[in-house]
Amino acid sequence: MCKNSKKGLLKKIIFIGIALLFQPLTAQTVRSFSNEFLNIGVDAAAFGMGKAVVATTNDVNSIYWNPAGLVGLADNQGALMHAEYFQGIGKYDYVAFAKPINGESTMAFSVIRFGVDDILNTTQLIQDGQINYDRISLFSAADWAINAAYAKKLIVKDLSVGVNAKIVRRKIGDFASSIGFGFDAGLQFQRSGWQFGLMVRDITTTFNAWSFNDDKINSIIAIYNDLNQTILNDGNPDNDGEVIP
Missing domain, CATH: 3.90.1150 (Aspartate Aminotransferase, domain 1)
Known part of the structure; x- marks a missing residue:
């Protein structure tokens, strides 16, 4: 490859590099976690x-x-x-x-x-x-x-x-x-x-x-529901369904 061709290729690479450097600046303001x-x-x-x-x-x-x-x-x-x-x-x-x-x-x-x-x-x-x-x-x-x-x-x-x-x-x-x-x-x-x-x-x-493992996820949901039911039973619901401690 001749000297002029190398210089031309180098200029193109530098130009592309600068373009890529500034292109993602706006996207980086919002990070993905x-x-x-x-x-x-x-x-x-x-x-x-x-x-x-x-x-x-x-x-x-x-x-x-x-x-x-x-x-x-x-x-x-x-x-x-x-x-x-x-x-x-x-x-x-x-x-x-x-x-x-x-x-x-x-x-x-x-x-x-x-x-x-x-x-x-x-x-x-x-x-x-x-x-x-x-x-x-x-x-x-x-x-x-x-x-x-x-x-x-x-x-x-x-x-x-x-x-x-x-x-x-x-x-x-x-x-x-x-x-x-x-x-x-x-x-x-x-x-x-x-x-x-x-x-x-x-x-x-x-x-x-x-x-996701549906069986495992459902077991967590079941525990959450049981916990809510336990909290509810610890109170005394009145006729309106409100829990009185």
Whole structure:
């Protein structure tokens, strides 16, 4: 490719990058909390930089911040992270692995989990009017994200691109579960000591398709109805149906 063609391609890429940078500004004013756990982040060093690492990330954690940065790896890399929230009630775990395919491209995989474990299930606590604590069981409410990324250096010098495909799995015990899919894409460009980065998340708008266990949901509704009936029976209804304590 001739020099003029490379310059023309570079100008087009920069123009598209600027357009994408300003396009989502209005949409970001309203955040979707459906997959909010994906906004927590990874890597203590990135947190120390206030998460402003889209242009500089160049290790295995680039799979989260900007997959284009994966081309900076010279060898295999792995990462682990564990954090706890709400005094240990919520647990956040992350594991990632990246492998350079050759001098031009890299692939990576990661798993993120945010969950609350050992939640008491008391839907079977009262049966036939009798309380039996042996009927209490435990369940977890957890969100999972499985990511696969690929990054490659482009023919334009110092320009790289990366894409990330993710599967989001959410599960609330045996009560409900969902699955979703999404894609991210990023660019990185370095020239004369300057570093530029662009990361576009949820290009396809990550969605969640939910399914519910009707039997489990109905058991919760039944408990709610029984509780209301118990409260009603504890009072003395008058002729107008009002409850007098």
